[in-house]
Amino acid sequence: MATRHLYVVRHGAADTFGELxxxxxxxxxxxxERLAHLPVDAVWHSPLPRAVRSARIIGEHxxxxxxxxxxxxxxxxxxVPAQAPPAWAGFFDGYDPAEAAEGERLADALTGRFARPAESETHEVLVTHAYQVAWLVRHALDAPRSRWLTMSCGNAAMTAIEYYDGxxxxxxxxxxxxxxxPDLRWTGFGPGVRP
Structure with missing residues (x-):
């Protein structure tokens, strides 16, 4: 049975202008260096500069x-949940129905392209962003669409998902x-206790 191996990674820490x-x-x-030990077939990246630069560094290895x-x-x-949890209400302020629909369209395109089995054994690296990592994990677990909200993802963290037929x-x-x-973990988040 062919397996699609996805190594979904968040870009490295970036400044306010989106540069690493x-x-x-x-x-x-x-x-x-960690990914270099895997039989990677392709590296895919977001078009945003922090992801592009991260993918190029990975490609050099x-x-x-x-x-x-x-x-x-x-x-x-x-x-964008119809009823946002109270703690998230401010986060969703300003999203109009058209923006919410576009977000769902993009999310469905992401899972439609990558969250499925491949025709042959493949190992792919996806260099993306925290929300997209959370969305792919939520999808793999068949969790409710709003479940992505509470999934945090550190810079340069790795998530691995396998897809099989049937x-x-x-x-x-x-x-x-x-x-x-330890000093390079959990960047991109506010202060707090981290494991």
Whole structure:
């Protein structure tokens, strides 16, 4: 049975202009060293600069592996719940019905392209954003569409999902940062206790 192996990663830490910081570059280099031990066939990335740069760094460690853009990986809000939880009400202020519909269209395009079995055994890296990682995990677990809201994803963290014909997807890893030293983990989040 052919298996599609997805290694879904968030880009390295970025500045307010969306460019990788020195920390983000180091995080991505360490992630690339980890990915270099896998039989990767392709690296796909979001069109946003932080993801493009992260994918290029990964590609430098995966000699001969094509690195290509996939518009479906762009950063967006994948689902605006009809009744947002009170803690999230401010987050969704200003989303009109057209923007919400576009977010759902993009989310469905993401899962339609990548969250399915392949015709042959493949190993693909997706360099994307926190919301898209959460959306793919939510989809793999067949969780309600609003479930993505509470899934955090660290910079340069790895999530691994396998897709098979005739079986539910397998979530192997989620938000794994074991390739990063403690001082490079959990960047991109506010202050707080982290495991």
């Amino acid at each position: 910081t020195d920390i983000g570059q180091r995080q991505t280099e360490l992630l690339a 995966l000699r001969g592996v094509p690195v290509r853009e996939a518009a479906e990986l762009i950063d967006h809000v994948p689902h 079986a539910a997807p397998a979530l192997l890893l989620y938000n794994d940062m074991s390739h990063l030293p």
